[in-house]
Amino acid sequence: MFARILFSSLLALSCSPVFAIDYQVGELQIGSPWSRALPPNAPAGAVYFSVKNNSRTEDRLIGAATPSAAKTELHTHAKVGEVMRMQRIDSLAIPAGTEVKLAPGGHHVMYFGLKSPLPVGSRFPLTLEFEKAGKVEVEVEVRSDAPASEGQAHH
Ligand SMILES: [Cu+2]
Numbered sequence: 001m002f003a004r005i006l007f008s009s010l011l012a013l014s015c016s017p018v019f020a021i022d023y024q025v026g027e028l029q030i031g032s033p034w035s036r037a038l039p040p041n042a043p044a045g046a047v048y049f050s051v052k053n054n055s056r057t058e059d060r061l062i063g064a065a066t067p068s069a070a071k072t073e074l075h076t077h078a079k080v081g082e083v084m085r086m087q088r089i090d091s092l093a094i095p096a097g098t099e100v101k102l103a104p105g106g107h108h109v110m111y112f113g114l115k116s117p118l119p120v121g122s123r124f125p126l127t128l129e130f131e132k133a134g135k136v137e138v139e140v141e142v143r144s145d146a147p148a149s150e151g152q153a154h155h
Contacts, residue, residue: 023136023138024136025128025130025133025134025135025136026055026059026130026132026133026134027053027054027055027133028051028052028053028054028055028059028094028130028133028136029051029052029054030049030050030051030052030128030136030138031049031050031051031052032049032050032141032147033047033048033049033126033138033139033140033141034047034048034049034140034141034142034143034146034147035047035048035111035118035124035140035141035142035143036104036142036143036144036145037118037119037120037142037143037144038114038117038118040117042114043112043113044110044111044112045069045110045111045114045118046075046104046108046109046110046111047064047102047108047109047110047111047126047140048101048102048103048104048108048109048146049102049138050099050100050101050102051094051099051100051102052098052099052100053094053095053096053097053098053099053100054097055096055097056096056097057096057132058093058094058095058096059093059094059130059131059132059133060091060092060093060094060130060131060132061074061091061092061094061128061129061130062074062090062091062129062130062131063128063129064109064126064127064128064129065126065127065129066111066124066125066126066127066140067115067125068111068114068115068116068118068124068125069111069112069113069114069115070112070113070114070115071111071112071113072109072110072111072112072126073088073109073110073112074088074089074090074091074092074107074109074110075087075088075089075107075108075109075110076089076092076106076107076108077105077106077107084105086110089107091131092107094130103146104146109126109128118142119142120142120143120144121141121142122142123139123140123141123142124139124140124142125137125138125139125140126138126139126140
């Protein structure tokens with residue numbers, strides 16, 4: 001199963017340059033994928049977004065891939081001794097009826113080996129794979145900072 005963008009009407013309705021882009025796969029809703037612009041030669045970067053599970057069963061994010069980088073991994077942050085460190089995880093649970101945020105300092109999709117620079121304002125494709133809902137391709141917006149909608153959110 002390979003779902004595509006459902007809601008592009010948001011784009012048409014919005015006059016603001018800052019808008020949320022949502023994608024739907026099965027009963028999962030994916031909001032505002034973005035990545036921070038990287039300095040030249042940065043070895044790795046991270047993608048953030050939200051996943052809302054509108055179904056009654058848990059799903060899991062089990063993988064991600066992009067043609068723009070050599071490798072991607074699912075990461076989280078965990079306290080190791082006194083220090084917060086990134087850790088690779090095999091999957092990320094999306095419990096029924098909840099929204100999980102991937103955000104700076106928390107869960108993220110890490111990419112390594114960027115094939116060409118990603119300037120602010122550019123976009124690149126990312127395919128997310130969920131255990132139940134299947135695969136969905138989203139566009140990641142390259143930004144200098146988090147979208148306004150995430151401003152007062154989690155850390
Ligand atoms: Cu990471």
